[in-house]
Amino acid sequence: MTETDRATRAAAYFGKLRDAHVAALWTIPGTLATEPTLDEVPYVWHADEIFPLLFEAVEIADLGEETDRRALNASNPNRVFGTSHNLVAGYQLVLPGETAPAHRHTPSAIRLLLQGSGHTTVDGEPVLMKRGDLVLTPPNTWHDHRHNGDVPMIWLDGLDVPFVRGQHAQFAEEYENGELQKLTKTEDASVHRYFAGLNPVDEAWTAQHSPLNKYPYDVARVALDTFHDAEGAPVTGSTLEYVNPLTGGHVIPTLASYLTLIPEGGRSVRERHTPSKVYCVLEGSGYSLIEGKRYDWAENDFFVVPSWHWYEHVAGSGDAVLFSLSDLPIYEPFGLLRRQIVEPAQDNA
Known part of the structure; x- marks a missing residue:
């Protein structure tokens, strides 16, 4: 032939x-392929750039008229939608006196308050949010936002929408007549019930997500300092995970949340892993080296470390505290979690 x-x-x-x-x-x-295809790229969203765009949106989108959520989602430069392949993050703004009506949806969400204070109501429980507090809105829980304070309220949203969309499982529902939900519990009821390190003996909680609707930052910050000191104050920093107090597992079946302290001038281990992560800076400033490129960050900025990218964090003049959101729980049940670590002293790259 x-x-x-x-x-x-x-x-x-x-x-x-x-x-x-x-x-x-x-x-x-x-x-x-012998290694994952790296579709997404690292990127930092700076608060001093995005916050003004949020306030400019006030003139464009009236809360209650044009939209029920005044939020700016972060799209990875290599994606049409999504901060990573499984996660989407962004800033949301609610002005004093404004409310955002109740709805629920199959994607899970977390909120990390960065400015002001106010309430998110989760399944009838009014949750008072203060700076640094982590608030959960697990799948199919009713939630709305109410701002009775006098300082604009801004938080970081983090959701698993890209993952849920990819499974053809995204559903949403508006509350009755597009109103706020009825309050059926006292303020921070779940915190009072579950956050003392002691669990009710007659607890009948069967949901897969944490029964806690809020993890207060003032408590988490003290715990992080105490743990860091007890570990000998390592220059590589210390990390704690927010957990379900009944099981010790992740807060939401698809989302894991962490709090990391890197001491002034400290440098984290260099690592890469199959899950992606979104970091938000609660305190301090510094930079991350991601695949050898420097990404500077400061308070209220957030950035994405995509799947299977080598990265490490370096704190500047002062301790740095980083909140992080990960899609790690999605990988665990299927044996897809892989992590590689290089200690700083051994890092010759």
């Missing part, structure tokens, strides 16, 4: 495959 005959026969063969809606495995790039 001549080369011309072979090419003609191959063209006819692949035409038959297309007509049959099948593909030859040996022609598909990446089917047996």
